[in-house]
Amino acid sequence: MDMSYLQIKKDIKTGTIKPVYFMYGNQTFLMEDLLLDIIKKAVGTQDDPSVITYSLQDTILDLAIEEAETFPFFGGKKVVIVKDFFLVSTQKQETKVEHDLERLQQYISHPSPESILILMAPFEKLDERKKVTKLLKQSATVVECTPFDEKMLSAWLEDQARSKKFRFTADGKEHLLERVGPQLLLLASEMEKLALYVGDEGEVTGEVVDLLVARSLEQDVFALIDFAVKQRLDKALEIYHDLLKQKEEPLKLLALIARQLRIYYQVKEMTRRSYSQKQIAMQLKLHPYVVKLASGQSQRLDDQRLLQLLEACTDTDYAIKSGKMEKVLAVELLLIKVAAV
The missing domain is CATH 1.10.8.60 (Helicase, Ruva Protein; domain 3)
Incomplete structure (x- = not known):
């Protein structure tokens, strides 16, 4: 049964805790957050002896299942965590350990009422063809920990x-x-x-x-281009010189400016082809929020202008690396080009 992270979080707070959780995705922060919520509600603290953690990299699955089947020594609830649950992943893993999936299947059919089994798979893609993946998706409480829209x-x-x-x-x-x-x-x-x-x-x-709150480097570069595109060159140069004071390398900033302009061009092109912002985010492996911001920004620049600016980035990179221009000045001149009508 597939449920959203926010719904699961709400359920845990109200005391509705399921016997088997299967968490997967590349947002490990969300997994750890839910894990802490479950532990807090079920046993109180992470240091409690009723919280037992295994990693499939160095432990056979049987041990974890056996632990889940055993009554808690001090009574109450027990939380059994299996990290690195790669048995559902498309990625190949280097391991000599053999795992008995039949035992897992039997356990999921009849989980121990005193235990909470949590399987954590920090992988972007699951191998949907595997029997274990199908089993977990059908019988466990599934939490997809992927970027939010x-x-x-x-x-x-x-x-x-x-x-x-x-x-x-x-x-x-x-x-x-x-x-x-x-x-x-x-x-x-x-x-x-x-x-x-x-x-x-x-x-x-x-x-x-x-x-x-200080801006992240990527957000600084976004703001820098935003000011330049709006012809507020003074503000763009102010951010640029602040970044230089923070010891950011001009060539690195140039690469980020070029990347941002490339995203604008790609978002503009895919929007024209009737892709939704969600589809664009998936295709370009970007967060939907980044696509939303880029979509608004790219409307201010026509295709020809964007291509000219991308070419100017390449020329600037070459001028710096071939020693024709001093790097700080070269990037400054590029920003002046972005701000030019």
Whole structure:
């Protein structure tokens, strides 16, 4: 049974905990977050002896199943965690350990009421042809831990704010996403800081975010191009020189500028071919929120202008590497070209 991360989180908080969880995807932060919620609700703390963790890299699955079948020594509940559950993955694993899947199948059919078995597969793709994958998808509580779309990201931010006892204004949430991007681990870290600053029942506005939250490098480059495209060259150069003061390498910044412009071109082209933003995100392996921002930005530049700027990036790279131009000045001149009508 496939359920969303937010629904599972809500269920755990209200005390609805399932006997077998199967978590998969590349957002390991979400897995760890749910794991902590389950442990907290079921036994209280991670240090509790009723929490037992195995890794399939060095342990046979039988041991974990046997542990789940054994009554907890001190009574109450037991949490058995199996990390690196690669048996469902398309990736080949170097391991000499043989695993008995029949025993897992029998356990899932009749799980122990005293145990909570959690299988964690930190892989982007599952091998849907495997019998074990089909079994888990049919019989376990399945949690897909993949990047959120815009709606889920917004709901997650609200949920995190509630748990930390503060609230966002609309521009507060928007500024936070603009500065940090859709990286959940970083967002969670920044929200700890915001919660401490505004206190219980406090309000996080755009101004508060601007005061406390530094932009990530990618977001800085996005803002830099945004200002240049809007012909606010002074602001673009201000961000550029701030990054240089932070010891960022001009060639690295040039590569990020070129990457951003390439994303604009690809998003523009795929939108023209009637791809949805979700489809574009999947094709380009980008977060849907990044695609949304790029879509708005790319409308300001026509195709010819974008191609000219991409060519200017290549020329700038060559001029620096061949020693024809000094690197700091070369990137500065490129920004002037971006800002030119």
